[in-house]
Amino acid sequence: MTFTQLLSRAALVSKVGSRSFFQGSKADMTNPNWIRVGLAFGSAAFIWGLLFKQNSADLHEYRVRNGLE
């Protein structure tokens, strides 16, 4: 084969350097990344728990400091 043909075949094999335009693809939105979804919901639930704990701790601290408990 010609020099150019050999070089273009190398691009298909080589994993370093730039990627060909014909290999890039859009993100697949029909299959969600469930790990990321789980992490997002999990951390949201965790932060809600933190908030409720902080609020009840603050309430308890207020009552103790003002002699109501």
Place this chain on the structure above:
Amino acid sequence: MWFLPEEAKALPPPSLFNRNSAWLAFSAGLASMLHNAINHKPPLKSGVHRLVLATTIGWYVGYHVTKREHYHFAKVDRDMTEYIKLHPDNFVAKDKKTFAEIVEPFNPIR
């Protein structure tokens, strides 16, 4: 917390449902919806997990902002009442007159 002194713990904690929380949660949720819209995705139907996480973080930050706000205004009120107590001659109560004492006698001319 690191942004509030010890004496702030003697204040009653704010309700979980407060203005700063609601506003910041709304803004964060709106930001996540805008992020979807900019990337040509349906704003409300896509990335619900991101919306929930953003709203939660906004609500959490708003709660602590409200605590700081309460402490600031409590401090201002306390300083003001202490100043009034230390300088009573500047805050003499005025004698109150009723309207009957001020108003001239009414002589109807018909």
